[in-house]
Amino acid sequence: MIKTVLLSICQCFLLASGQVCFKLAVEKIHKFQLSFAWFYDILTNWWLLASGICLVSATILWGYILKHFEFSIAYPVTAFAYVFGMLAAAFIFGETIPLSRWIGVVLIIAGVMLVVK
Numbered sequence: 001m002i003k004t005v006l007l008s009i010c011q012c013f014l015l016a017s018g019q020v021c022f023k024l025a026v027e028k029i030h031k032f033q034l035s036f037a038w039f040y041d042i043l044t045n046w047w048l049l050a051s052g053i054c055l056v057s058a059t060i061l062w063g064y065i066l067k068h069f070e071f072s073i074a075y076p077v078t079a080f081a082y083v084f085g086m087l088a089a090a091f092i093f094g095e096t097i098p099l100s101r102w103i104g105v106v107l108i109i110a111g112v113m114l115v116v117k
Helices: 001-026 036-043 046-068 071-077 080-092 099-116
Strands: none
Touching: 001 046, 001 080, 001 099, 036 071, 046 071, 071 099
16 A cells, blocks of 8 residues: 555656646746747747656556556545645745645645545
């Protein structure tokens, strides 16, 4: 079971990382214009590439998890993506997170621990 949990947490981390990279990518994209320069900006956006790599990797890993492990253990662990997202919001994007959201994160972690116990 520990292997299921660890792989699921890795999958959640890849998923959250892909979303963080995607946010960084779209922040760098200029207003849409049907022009070569706009497409060049998209094609040279390294955050967009990193996002794609993370999200494809997360999907492949999720397929492996679904094939080899119990769904009733693996799926609830995906809630950790919310935890990683909250940490990214605070530490990468510098967002102010209210106490109520941190309490929610603690409850998510506690809930996942109850499920995998």
